[in-house]
């Protein structure tokens with residue numbers, strides 16, 4: 001496996017904080033200064049980041065940014081990700097928003113390195129630095145015929161260590177030769193030949209296979225355990241018991257699975273009243289304190305003066321991330337030092353979790369995040385703790401890999417949520433009052449705040465959000481509360497439009513002056529042909545807007561509905577994420593967000609009763625398949641001079657509402673909750 | 681037990697009922713074939729057995745004896761990618777790519793069987809696969825384009 005890189009070859013290194021934002025970032029500091037970028041004696045470039053590749057093409061994005069800024073061929077750039085022994089501690093958040101702050105900092109590091117190389121060349125050639133240009137890993141006189149000098153040549157005999165100053169001039173958009181253009185992913189060949197290594201694929205010498213005994217429901221307590229039959233299974237190395245934690249370690253995975261079945265356990269289950277059927281009421285009952293995100297104007301007098309008022313409640317259930325790669329982890333102890341190979345998106349967060357769970361020091365733990373087979377926010381960290389405990393107990397490296405049922409039952413789900421919205425409009429269709437109350441499952445109120453505010457123009461507004469104790473283990477998901485808050489708001493917008501007899505697009509435009517969201521909406525509507533859409537039986541059209549991770553988007557959809565057969569035919573997206581570094585990569589992410597959001601709109605809900613998940617198999621949990629694929633068109637509306645913002649998550653925020661609005665258009669049936677299909 | 685995988689012979693000492701997926705991944709180290717569901721619903725574990733796409737998570741290893749197994753590792757001809765792999769690269773028909781081996785194997789089998797398949801044939805051949813990253817738009821484009829290139833010549837290798 002990856003071992004710490006030899007540093008002897010390094011001729012130039014750039015040190016800086018891993019993240020950078022023009023303004024101080026309210027979401028977290030810049031991280032600890034460390035080496036971000038090196039150039040070795042042969043001109044090879046290496047960059048380091050605590051980010052992880054989970055399908056978003058981050059390695060490719062960073063390589064493009066660096067190659068462009070440093071003027072080197074993209075295949076000379078190597079990106080090291082997610083290994084706590086090698087990469088800077090970004091102390092940052094996960095998600096699209098923090099990725100761009102890393103990308104821009106790597107560009108700044110590359111720009112500094114390029115400046116230093118030009119200075120070296122200026123001295124060598126005895127010319128002004130300003131007269132020099134760079135291309136393809138070489139410095140040359142800008143308009144002369146002079147011989148080019150390679151970076152490797154310039155660096156020979158030097159060892160430079162550079163710090164990133166506060167002000168760095170990076171390239172202007174018109175000088176980009178890679179960014180902003182479609183490109184193949186640099187990792188493409190390994191992805192199509194099966195050679196990319198995921199956590200599921202890690203093998204270390206002497207590795208054994210672990211399997212954990214799962215309780216029948218959340219919170220169940222182990223009463224009795226008989227290990228006699230399991231102990232006798234040939235190939236079982238050990239049955240490990242530590243309180244309620246029980247696992248088998250065996251020479252092979254199938255033996256471990258067999259031995260787990262051979263354990264006789266008696267559990268005492270606790271009674272939970274909650275199920276997917278009474279979830280909305282449970283959340284309301286368990287809501288904690290409300291956080292008021294915005295309170296402006298006077299709602300009372302605005303409602304008094306409003307021509308019409310609307311009031312409704314909405315609900316979204318738990319959904320499962322159901323990423324294709326179930327969680328897996330390999331743990332190896334060397335004395336009291338632990339190495340973990342896993343699929344976590346935040347290697348340092350994973351390390352901190354291990355430190356806390358195992359009572360060791362951070363220096364004793366190295367986490368190596370492999371390429372992740374999909375995540376969308378979740379990957380349970382528990383699997384690493386389990387592998388570490390088993391490995392410690394048997395004194396050999398142990399792999400624990402969840403099967404699909406374990407993944408459904410024991411990793412996290414997207415928080416369910418309820419919403420109450422009251423709105424008032426004037427006679428001309430202007431929104432004058434907006435009173436929004438949301439309750440999101442989960443201990444973390446921050447999650448539910450994302451996307452709760454309204455982007456529409458309204459002077460009298462109150463936005464309140466609370467978290468409620470969650471019967472299931474709620475966790476991260478693509479855009480988290482962003483997607484669910486948007487469902488409630490954008491469906492309510494259609495209710496108002498319908499109530500006052502305005503076209504849903506016209507009504508939105510009448511209340512939307514946002515300088516980035518409005519152009520995204522008009523662009524989507526125009527490309528869709530909203531004005532000229534033809535009314536036909538069984539066909540419906542819907543529109544919704546959204547904002548997330550610093551980006552702005554609007555989506556128009558066409559659906560066909562025949563009983564419970566809903567086909568999303570066409571989705572047209574207006575999307576503003578500022579500078580689009582890799583348009584094809586961004587499109588890929590937006591398409592994926594839409595497909596994923598279609599699942600949450602139409603079919604997906606985790607069914608549970610008390611502490612048991614009832615539909616925890618892919619055969620019982622309907623996710624979109626290839627036959628469900630709509631035609632998707634993306635129109636980018638951002639200004640390339642604006643720093644890039646997220647493209648991986650925002651695409652999901654408006655889609656469920658746009659589909660719900662379209663289904664209502666086709667059927668006349670109000671859609672106040674998700675998923676849609678069981679209601680038809 | 682005697683297995684032929686990607687043109688090579690292997691002797692493996694395993695139970696006849698053990699699923700082929702575990703044998704490929706853990707005994708032969710061919711980790712390009714993935715586990716996704718274990719119940720035949722996701723397609724991540726698909727390989728070709730005598731050219732037929734087969735879900736190895738519920739195919740016992742005994743069913744592969746005496747047959748030719750092709751996994752993703754054996755699809756390219758040396759450094760030359762199979763036309764379907766080439767098209768997946770061309771169209772970036774993946775995100776995390778955990779599902780990709782399975783999609784490629786079923787697509788290659790389709791193009792071998794049907795020259796110039798239409799969209800319905802492509803969709804139906806790939807209906808047993810899940811791409812949770814939702815790369816379907818590109819997967820369709822890639823298979824269409826590979827079909828265009830191989831069509832008429834008796835399909836893929």
Ligand code: FES
Pocket residue numbers: 714715716717718719720721722723724725726735736737738
């Ligand atoms: S793992 Fe075999 S079909 Fe899913």
Ligand code: FES
Pocket residue numbers: 055324373374774775776777778779780810811812813814815
């Ligand atoms: S690319 Fe991630 S599951 Fe298909």
